[in-house]
Amino acid sequence: LAGVTLAMPGGALALTDASGVYTLPNLKPGVYQVAAAMEGYRFVPESHSGLVVPPTQTAVDFVAAPVPVEAFSLDLPFPYTGTPEDFARLVQNWSDGGRTTSWFDHAYPDYSINDVIWTYNQRVPLPAPATGIQANRCAQNVCYDGHNGIDFARNYAVSSGTPILAAAAGQVVLVTTGCIVGDARCASGWGNQVVLAHTGDATYYTRYAHLATVDVAVGQQVAAGATLGMMGTTGNSTGIHLHFGVYRDDGDGIWEDRTYDKPLDPFGWQASVADPWVADRGGAVSTHLWRHAARSESTLLAAAAEPDFIPPDELMGAAADLAGFAEAPPDEASASDTWQTVVDTAGVVTVSVPPLAFIGQLS
Known part of the structure; x- marks a missing residue:
């Protein structure tokens, strides 16, 4: 070039x-x-x-x-230096010093349990016991079986809490508030949340769940990096973290959650075999959407x-x-x-x- x-x-x-x-x-x-x-x-x-x-x-x-640069790309949904090196450090698994605590499971991101986790680049089988009684659905420090997004831990060095930022410019299409810590069923487990719609080569949605507070309203246009709320542990959550989900619109331009707008992995798919989420279940094709390399x-x-x-x-x-x-x-x-x-x-x-x-x- x-x-x-x-x-x-x-x-x-x-x-x-x-x-x-x-x-x-x-x-x-x-x-x-x-x-x-x-x-x-x-x-x-x-x-x-x-x-x-x-x-x-x-x-x-x-x-x-x-x-070629995608018409749509994402940045981390929390404050950091913005450098490629810092990005690569933060998206590593928590056991390797990063802030990723749970990965998108390509087999399969529907919260079903089949005792195997496929991240974007590796297959991690869960050890015995048998299906259904694996305590935390994790293996080799990789979590967790059936997960349909990316979980990020809070910044423990900041006592005032972790602001949650828009990963890209978009429009607020869903806001849930009123969930309290301990109510695991609130908003179907998502807790306080924000969903943004983004228009690029296709319409994507990003979900920010388990928030402590929400600072935006439905219909509001937000810039990339705008504060959406504060990280929390509302809904079906056992500790302060952010559930970050990415979805591809089914073509009608209306947010309909995971039933029609299929979840995908912003890290893409880098394994040498076919993506099981696409090949077996007809899921959305995952491409690398982050603005920096993983x-x-x-x-x-x-x-x-x-x-x-x-x-x-x-x-x-x-x-x-x-x-x-x-x-x-x-x-x-x-x-x-x-x-x-x-x-x-x-x-x-x-x-x-x-x-x-x-x-x-x-x-």
């Missing part, structure tokens, strides 16, 4: 040529973050962190997948030639967001010790290094 702007902190810029190639020459040894941008496109990942070692004129491939990706890059020693003060500060690095001692390295490119999509880099590579080195 030609004409993509590549930018680094500090102001260094480059444009891709007709072949999609760009050059950032004369870089000093260290770790650099490069971000891609072009009007009408988004890139997954939006940025790379690259480790550059001598020779400084190392060929570096910036691997990104540009796709996982940050770091790429470690190095030369095949014998590496020189890199002063720790030049490298360690910029490398703080990487899982680690290894450098072979100069007297043990040779041109045959080919450095590899490792792409990290899960937040942890695991690499195999030559024997004795860590002797006398930082790691």
Whole structure:
């Protein structure tokens, strides 16, 4: 793709040529973050962190997948910094340091129990006991069987509560108020809630449930990021959290809840098999609707030639967001010790290094 702007902190810029190639020459040894941008496109990942070692004129491939921007995209429905890195951190499972406590179950998002959870990228079978008596319908810290949305935990660092924000601009089509904590049946279990309608390449709806308070009214137009209310635990809820649901309209432009307006997963579907929600039940096709990538990706890059020693003060500060690095001692390295490119999509880099590579080195 030609004409993509590549930018680094500090102001260094480059444009891709007709072949999609760009050059950032004369870089000093260290770790650099490069971000891609072009009007009408988004890139997954939006940025790379690259480790550059001598020779400084190392060929570096910036691997990104540009796709046309959807007419409709979502941001997180609670305050955060807005950066791709913070987004990727927050949407991780709670056990990995994120704020996602329950996922959309592609098998199936109708609150039925079949002892398996299909998130957007993995199948998680529930252990014994048998169907129907699994206490919390979770397995391997992944929740929960039959769930039709995404649950987000509150920000425990803020004692005043967590505002709930519109994930995209839209119109309020449903408001429920008057539910109190402990009334599990209020509003069919949703508790105090807001539903927004969004018009893009299709009509979508977003649901914000279990709220403590609601600050909007039916018919109101809201901007992306507008406050809808405060996170709570009303309805069928056992703790303060937000149930966030996304639905595709059935074509009539009227909010009719999940009976006709089918739920979908804003993380899309990334498994290598057919989505069971679509293939088995005729559910809505899930596409990635978030404005940022769900996982940050770091790429470690190095030369095949014998590496020189890199002063720790030049490298360690910029490398703080990487899982680690290894450098072979100069007297043990040779041109045959080919450095590899490792792409990290899960937040942890695991690499195999030559024997004795860590002797006398930082790691």
